Amino acid sequence: MGVTVVDEVAFDVERGKIKEFATATLAEDPVHTDPEAARAAGFEDVLATPTHVVVAGHHRDQRGFVDKLGLAYERVVVGSVTWTYLRPVLAGDRLTAVRRVVDDVRKKSLRIVTLETEYTDQHGEAAVRVREALIERGAQS
Structure with a gap:
């Protein structure tokens, strides 16, 4: 199967949004909210959680995309998600996210799409x- 681009979005990494995520996830390290603490820890600005x-989801x-993949929205669940950081994400960054299908398999009554x-x-x-792996459960008879 060829690699299919599902979507592309861009967004700014903002201090206020980082603070919201830090609060929501109970991240207490001041590198997420205090620029001075972030600089003291060796970062140029506040460090994203x-x-x-996942902010990209607000722009998608x-x-x-579920329709584009031919999935039945009401039967889709998220099976797994893993994040691999190649460098720290900081306030002031502008990120562009390109999402691709890397695998699409059927196993019995399930379809598993890996993005x-x-x-x-x-x-x-x-x-x-x-x-991330999306799992489409089979239709109920």
Whole structure:
């Protein structure tokens, strides 16, 4: 199967949004909220929390990509998600996320679609890779 691009979105990594994620995920390390603490730890600005790139979901047409893949929205669940950071994501970064299908298999009454999203920064350098498996359950008889 060839690699299929599902979607592409871009967004700015903002201090305020990082603070929201830190609060929501109970991340207490001040590198996520205090620029001075972040600089003291060796970062140029506030450090994003580990799952920050889920912000991309706010910029995507979630229903549209499910339709594009030919999945039945009401029967899809997320099977797994893994994040691989290639470098720290900081306030001030501009990330572009390109999501691709890397595998699409059927096992009995399940269809498992594996997606990989590569987030590149404003310099074109890879920052994060996210791999997720979507599982479409078979139709009920």
